[in-house]
Amino acid sequence: MMTVDPVRWGGAAAAVAAYAGMCLTLLRARRAAGKRPQDSGGAAADWLVAYASQTGTGEALAGHTVATLRTGGLSARAISVEQLDEATLRGAARILFIASTYGEGDAPDSAARLARLLDDPGMALGQLHYALLALGDSTYANYCGFGRRLDAALQARGAQALFARIEVDRGRGAAIEAWQHHLSHLAGTSDAPDWSAPAYGDWRIAARRLLNPGSAGAPVYRIDLLPAAGELPAWEAGDLVQVSAPGDPDYPREYSIASTMAEGCLSLLVRLHARDDGSLGLASGWLCREAREGAPVLLRVRQHSRFRIGDNTQRPLILIGNGTGIAGLRAHLQRRAEAGQARNWLLFGERQAAHDHFCAGDIAAWRQAGMLDAVSLVFSRDGGSERYVQHALAAQAAELRAWVADGAAIYVCGSLQGMAGAVHATLETVLGADTVAVLDQAGRYRRDVY
Numbered sequence: 001m002m003t004v005d006p007v008r009w010g011g012a013a014a015a016v017a018a019y020a021g022m023c024l025t026l027l028r029a030r031r032a033a034g035k036r037p038q039d040s041g042g043a044a045a046d047w048l049v050a051y052a053s054q055t056g057t058g059e060a061l062a063g064h065t066v067a068t069l070r071t072g073g074l075s076a077r078a079i080s081v082e083q084l085d086e087a088t089l090r091g092a093a094r095i096l097f098i099a100s101t102y103g104e105g106d107a108p109d110s111a112a113r114l115a116r117l118l119d120d121p122g123m124a125l126g127q128l129h130y131a132l133l134a135l136g137d138s139t140y141a142n143y144c145g146f147g148r149r150l151d152a153a154l155q156a157r158g159a160q161a162l163f164a165r166i167e168v169d170r171g172r173g174a175a176i177e178a179w180q181h182h183l184s185h186l187a188g189t190s191d192a193p194d195w196s197a198p199a200y201g202d203w204r205i206a207a208r209r210l211l212n213p214g215s216a217g218a219p220v221y222r223i224d225l226l227p228a229a230g231e232l233p234a235w236e237a238g239d240l241v242q243v244s245a246p247g248d249p250d251y252p253r254e255y256s257i258a259s260t261m262a263e264g265c266l267s268l269l270v271r272l273h274a275r276d277d278g279s280l281g282l283a284s285g286w287l288c289r290e291a292r293e294g295a296p297v298l299l300r301v302r303q304h305s306r307f308r309i310g311d312n313t314q315r316p317l318i319l320i321g322n323g324t325g326i327a328g329l330r331a332h333l334q335r336r337a338e339a340g341q342a343r344n345w346l347l348f349g350e351r352q353a354a355h356d357h358f359c360a361g362d363i364a365a366w367r368q369a370g371m372l373d374a375v376s377l378v379f380s381r382d383g384g385s386e387r388y389v390q391h392a393l394a395a396q397a398a399e400l401r402a403w404v405a406d407g408a409a410i411y412v413c414g415s416l417q418g419m420a421g422a423v424h425a426t427l428e429t430v431l432g433a434d435t436v437a438v439l440d441q442a443g444r445y446r447r448d449v450y
């Protein structure tokens with residue numbers, strides 16, 4: 001489904017005229033870019049592909065975009081918008097932006113600097129030609145909110161669009177094909193590399209266990225999966241999977257992986273979602289209830305580089321989460337235990353210790369093995385003085401400062417509403433907003449929130 005503003009595509013004649021105009025603009029842009037026998041790939045690339053991506057879809061599309069431009073002999077390089085500094089932005093002649101949206105119409109974490117730069121009324125970008133691929137999900141009220149704001153801000157600063165913004169609804173192929181089509185024109189090639197998403201693999205449910213019997217919240221299941229044949233594919237702690245549910249194969253659901261490869265199976269923690277009318281969510285209902293043990297599952301592993309350990313291996317880790325967010329934190333803690341990295345502090349929140357103490361056995365085992373320095377468990381309905389993880393964090397402000405001074409990295413996994421925003425605000429209160437921004441820039445503050 002192509003989701004470009006319908007007004008722009010209102011009449012066939014207008015569309016044809018617009019298309020002809022666009023081709024002219026592209027032709028000019030291509031001439032201006034000049035053809036290179038081979039790509040320098042260096043800092044002086046003619047085309048920058050700047051991605052603002054949270055979970056890697058935009059980053060992967062940026063890689064494909066660069067590859068397509070290079071196929072046509074153009075010099076191109078992909079960078080995260082985190083690396084887009086003021087001098088680069090003011091000096092760039094051509095940038096292709098790929099921007100996803102998070103929260104309720106928010107920018108991904110990596111886009112904080114870009115948003116600040118574009119807020120500067122003194123920023124003039126008359127020299128810049130750009131195009132924008134906005135990634136989003138039309139079930140959110142603020143569909144492609146950040147991409148749309150970015151587009152408006154670029155135009156307000158005088159930048160000129162090479163073609164109209166393209167919006168991609170939940171990864172739908174038609175919009176991506178439209179983007180590819182424009183790129184092929186830019187690069188003057190019909191020989192674009194294959195962009196197809198990796199195929200789903202055949203897996204099966206090896207085991208399924210209810211983790212919170214008697215909970216006041218919705219049931220959460222641990223689901224262990226194995227490939228139907230052959231070896232486990234490679235993944236790292238922090239990575240995600242996409243599951244294609246039979247009732248809704250076009251919209252894969254993403255889950256954080258809760259286990260390490262060394263454990264020999266891929267585990268997910270899935271909360272059974274019930275709609276207002278009592279019917280079960282399509283994907284979670286199928287995974288948690290309808291599919292039997294042994295049932296086939298179509299699944300693919302996705303790298304989530306922003307939530308991997310990266311170069312934080314030697315650092316102390318502060319791991320903060322709630323609910324099924326323990327999944328991503330569990331994979332990291334298990335990996336740390338396997339690697340003998342003991343400086344870990346887990347802060348985890350749920351409702352009642354008696355029912356919702358997810359991963360209690362793992363936590364006890366890590367503690368006993370000396371792999372967890374500190375554990376702060378907060379059960380909001382048990383009547384303690386600390387109700388949520390952000391309150392536990394605030395109550396231990398001195399420890400938090402000491403850990404960060406000692407080089408710690410902070411990993412947050414779980415719900416965006418209620419948890420991640422409040423944790424962020426607490427971090428800013430305790431550490432200072434500047435320090436949090438520096439940690440973020442340095443890859444020492446990583447989030448997998450949903």
Ligand SMILES: Cc1cc2nc3c(=O)[nH]c(=O)nc-3n(C[C@H](O)[C@H](O)[C@H](O)COP(=O)(O)O)c2cc1C
Nearest residue numbers: 053054055056057058100101103105136137144450
């Ligand atoms: C927690 C969460 C919040 C989201 N909020 C929005 C939103 O407000 N508007 C929207 O259009 N898409 C929203 N999305 C969808 C993402 O923008 C979409 O999945 C995108 O393809 C992700 O790209 P990325 O992997 O490059 O970050 C949200 C996704 C998640 C997981």
